[in-house]
Amino acid sequence: MRSPTRLLLVALAASLPSCERHSTAQNDAEWWRLEGDREASAQRLTLLQTRFERATAVQLEVDSIFASTGNLAQAKRTLESQRAQVAADIAALDDQVQDARHQWAAAKRSATVGRSFTSLTSRAGRTYENVTVTRVTDAGIEFRHQNGSGRFSALEMTPQQMDDFGIESADAIAAHQQERADAHAYNRAVDKAVADNKADRDQSDSNSSSRGSNSNRGGGNSGGGGNDSGRSTASNSGSSRGGSPALASNGGSRSRLDEPP
Secondary structure, X not given: OOOHHHHHHHHHHHHHHHHHHHHHHHOOHHHHHHHHHHHHHHHHHHHHHHHHHHHHHHHHHHHHHHHHHHXXXXXXXXXXXXXXXXXXXXXXXXXXXXXXXXXXXXXXXXXXXOOEEEEEEOOOOOEXXXXXXXXXXXXXXXXXXXXXXXXXXXXXXXXXXXXXXXXXXXXXXXXXXXXXXXXXXXXXXXXXXXXHHHHHHHHHHHHHHHHHHHHHHHHHHHHHHHHHHHHHHHHHHHHHHOOOHHHHHHHHHHHHHHOOO
């Protein structure tokens, strides 16, 4: 039986040729070239693996963005649909509010028409006695009082009075602006009508003056011939009667001018 020491020596002896062969391979130039190629290939492989991992991460991010974009587009369409519905609901509610306001104003105005007040004072302090309301509009109130009839525009009324008579400030302002526009248009129409009438009268007067001037020129020529004839006749007549020639001439002239042309 061999001892452990002997077996160790045998193993060492058997390994010496192998180590020698390995040392010989390392000294071989071709081996070193191939080893360098292997290491370079390993490095390139590592680099490619790193790039592939980065590209994979980028692709995943792009896919996520596209997915999010699709979700955002759907969310946008949903929001637009909801917004349209909300706008329609708001419009319907606004119509209801307007109807309620009109009904409130109509009820208030109906209750105040015919109502009597001992006195009624405007915001500026203008006071009327024994007032009876006859009409209420957005523009104000109309009434009878002890001295006749009157009117308060909505802008002359206090906020409490406007509320009592069912008049809202926005409607009052719009009505006031409309009244001013109507008054301006009316005044312009009146001014134009007056100017047109004056132009027609001036034209008529000018035509009449022109006809009178032409008539006077024609009558003057005819009268001149008559004067000469009258003077001649009067002179002859005066001479035959022994009267004054000058007096006879004047008398003949007056007689001729008094005759129609």
